[in-house]
Amino acid sequence: MAKAKFYYDSDTLSYQPIEKNTKIVLRNTILYVFAIFLVGLIGFVAFSAILKSPSERATLKELNNLKFNYELLEKRMEESDAILQEIQQRDNNVYRVIFEAKPISDDERSAGFGGVNRYKNLDGFKNSELVKEATKKMDVLAKRLVIQSKSLDEIVKLAKNKSEMLASIPAIQPVANKDLKRMASGYGIRIHPIYKTRRMHWGMDFSAPQGTNIYATGDGVVKTAKKSRKGFGNHVVINHGFGYETTYGHMSTFYVRAGQKVKRGDLIGLVGSTGSSTAPHLHYEVKKGNQKLNPVYFYHNDLTPEEYEAMLVLSSQENQSLD
Structure with missing residues (x-):
């Protein structure tokens, strides 16, 4: 049995028993229980955050490992x-x-x-x-x-294939220096000899006597050997491989046929004035892929530095071409 609690009443000068208030007791009990629950919940959350489940720890470890x-x-x-x-x-x-x-x-x-x-x-x-x-x-x-x-x-x-390529690239003049009269016209805008208008001249014109030897400028296979009274007249086209082709126009005659293999320096024909030509000469073109190039940049095998410099000067003059 719980002990009774008393308080001193100064009015009656005696001790009176303390009466319990049910509402107060109930309120205190609820507050006490709620406080215990709140503390427990906070502790559980904190504990869960610190000590995760094995599955959560494995997932977190895997995620960190993935990021790393x-x-x-x-x-x-x-x-x-x-x-x-x-x-x-x-x-x-x-x-x-x-x-x-x-x-x-x-x-x-x-x-x-x-x-x-x-x-x-x-x-x-x-x-x-x-x-x-x-x-x-x-x-x-x-x-x-x-x-x-x-x-x-x-x-x-x-x-x-480097050695084969070096032998195939057109690298000499198609007409020997001793046979040349002059460099008639170079690559670039030139005056057309017939129409007297400025047009693109896609090659170089080597002026030489009728019947002068014409040489293949690199190893290759003859692609075209054709007689004609128009355009380039009697002309030869050589496929050198590696994307290179050379064209030799206005020949009086040629000594090769389509499909024939030739070496650099082989005699392939003679200078003439066939087709659209105004005087005996060789029209010579160099093509790489689909682009026609300035032939003057390919004469590095048979010209001295002084001869090459003179060739550059002559080929750059804007004069009248022979075709």
């Missing part, structure tokens, strides 16, 4: 990209220049990744953007590596 590996992958891709860029620069500016191969443009190296959503299957995941970005970078890097690999294969092939 992604950062590592990102760094390695950046390093690989820098190395690949260096190789691409050397490929375009050194290797392809040496072997006279066309540089590969940036558009060609990175083409093929626009338009269609290639990564739609990666949508809908918690880290979709992260995964998609990494996958895209890997795809672009892989594409550039494939293109560069093919380019290096081409360079290796060109290197193996």
